[in-house]
Amino acid sequence: MFDSLDLLNEAIVSCRACERLVRYREYIASIKVRRFRDWEYWAKPVPGFGDTNARLLIIGLAPAAHGANRTGRMFTGDSSGSWLIRALYETGFANKPTSISRDDGLTLSDVYITAVLRCAPPDNRPSKSEVNNCIPYLIDEISLLKNVRIVLALGVLAFSAYCSINGISARFRHGSCYTVKHRGGRTITLLSSYHPSRQNTQTGRLSWSMWIDIFRRIRFMLDMLDGSEDKP
Numbered sequence: 001m002f003d004s005l006d007l008l009n010e011a012i013v014s015c016r017a018c019e020r021l022v023r024y025r026e027y028i029a030s031i032k033v034r035r036f037r038d039w040e041y042w043a044k045p046v047p048g049f050g051d052t053n054a055r056l057l058i059i060g061l062a063p064a065a066h067g068a069n070r071t072g073r074m075f076t077g078d079s080s081g082s083w084l085i086r087a088l089y090e091t092g093f094a095n096k097p098t099s100i101s102r103d104d105g106l107t108l109s110d111v112y113i114t115a116v117l118r119c120a121p122p123d124n125r126p127s128k129s130e131v132n133n134c135i136p137y138l139i140d141e142i143s144l145l146k147n148v149r150i151v152l153a154l155g156v157l158a159f160s161a162y163c164s165i166n167g168i169s170a171r172f173r174h175g176s177c178y179t180v181k182h183r184g185g186r187t188i189t190l191l192s193s194y195h196p197s198r199q200n201t202q203t204g205r206l207s208w209s210m211w212i213d214i215f216r217r218i219r220f221m222l223d224m225l226d227g228s229e230d231k232p
Contacts, residue, residue, distance in 0.1 A: 001140055001143065002140050002144070004144070005048075005052055005141070005144050005145075008047075008137065008140050008141065008144065009047035009048070011137075012045045012046075012047045012118050012137050013044050013045055013046075013047060014044075014045075015045045015118065015137075017133045017134075018119065018129075018130045018133055018134075020122075020127070020130070021117075021119035021120070021121060021126075021130060022119070024065075024119070024120065024121070024122050025043050025044070025065075025069050025119050025120050026043050028041065028043070028065045028066070028069060028120065029041030029042075029043035029069070029070075032066075033066055036066060036070060039070055041069060041070045042068070042069060042070060042071060042072030043069060044072070045118035045119050046063040046068045046069070046072060046073065046074055046115070046118050046119075047074075047114075047118070048074060048112055048113060048114030048115070048141055049073055049074055049108070049112070049113060050108040050111050050112035050113050051108050051109055051110055051111060051112055052112065052145070053110075053147050054108075054110050054111050054112040054145060054147060054148065055110050055111075055147050055148060055149040055150060055222055055225070056093070056110055056111040056112070056148070056149070056150045056151075056152065056218060056222065057111075057112050057114070057141075057142070057145060057148045057150070057151045057152070058084070058111060058112070058113045058114070058151075058152045058154065059114055059115060059116065059138070059151065059152070059153050059154065059158040059161070059162055060074065060075065060080075060113070060114070060115040060116070060154045060155070060158055060195065061115060061116055061117060061124065061126075061154065061155050061157050061158055061195060062115050062116065062117035062118070062119065062120060062121055062124065062126060063115065063117075063118065063119065063120045064077075064078045064080065064081075064120060065120040066078065067080065067081060068081075068120070069119070069120040071100075071101050071102055072102050073099070073101075073102045074113045074114065074115055075099060075113055076099040076100065076101065076102070076104075076106075077099070077100060077101065079196075079197075079198050079201070080195065080196045080197055080198075081099040082098065082099070083196035083201060083208075083211060084099070084113075084196055085097060085098060085099040085106065086098075087211060087212050087214075087215045088108065088111060088215065090212060090215070091212075091215040091216060091218070091219045092109070092219060093108060093109055093110055093111045093215075093219075094106060094107070094108055094109070094111075095107045095108075095109070110222065112141075112145055112148075114138065114141055115138075115158070116131060116134060116135070116138060116157060116158050116161045117130065117131065117134050118134055118137065119134075124197075126157075131157075131161065135161060135164075135165065138161065138162075138165065139165055139183065142165065142182070142183045142184075143183060143184060148182065148186070148188060149186075149188055149189065149222070149225060150188060150189045150190075150191065150218055150221060150222065151182070151188055151189070151190050151191070152191045152192075152193060152214065152218065153172075153190065153191070153192045153193070154192075154193055154194075154195040154196070155193075155194065155195035155197075156172045158195075159172040159192045160172065162190065163190075165183060166180065166181065166182060166183050167181075168180045168181070168190070170190065172192050173192065174192065174193055174194045174206070174210065175191075175192070175193065175210075175213075175214065176191070176192045177189060177190070177191050177217075178190045189221060191214060191217070191218065193206075193210075193211070193214045194206040194210075196211060
């Protein structure tokens with residue numbers, strides 16, 4: 001267990017536990033893609049980011065090969081990040097609607113973003129051992145983010161990982177909502193959504209209206225919490 005998120009993130013960035021993922025992230029950084037040929041890729045594990053006092057925790061799958069693996073920040077520089085940050089902006093969690101680079105001035109309020117895996121996996125398919133190697137980092141994040149009241153899991157793997165960590169038996173489906181015991185004994189609300197990957201957004205499996213509705217529900221829940229906590 002780390003004493004702070006800063007120490008935890010330092011450990012994450014220096015991790016080389018999964019040989020296959022180390023090779024892949026560095027290979028992707030060496031070949032790049034044409035549209036990013038002038039970029040110096042991050043090519044290291046990607047830590048979480050956001051408001052350390054957040055009441056909303058968002059858990060994704062892993063960095064994208066040419067997204068966070070390039071930029072060094074979760075959900076930054078790819079289409080999934082565009083969907084997520086736009087939704088956060090429209091519901092008051094972000095100061096701007098775009099997420100392009102680590103130094104783009106994006107600030108998050110009341111939300112922290114992380115993932116089950118910290119390195120980009122080939123074909124977005126991590127092995128069981130790779131997930132197991134990374135899970136302790138997520139467990140420590142959950143313990144250190146002491147104000148979390150709502151967890152949003154993006155996709156089946158993120159949902160399953162969170163449930164496993166907390167000993168929860170629940171079924172994934174888009175828009176599902178559960179009241180559960182968070183690690184450490186806190187009662188939180190667990191929400192699930194399809195991941196905003198191109199595979200889901202371009203096929204219509206996840207529409208913008210379905211997506212933004214999740215964040216409007218979260219904003220309503222947090223506003224209700226504000227009201228209840230203000231009462232004597």
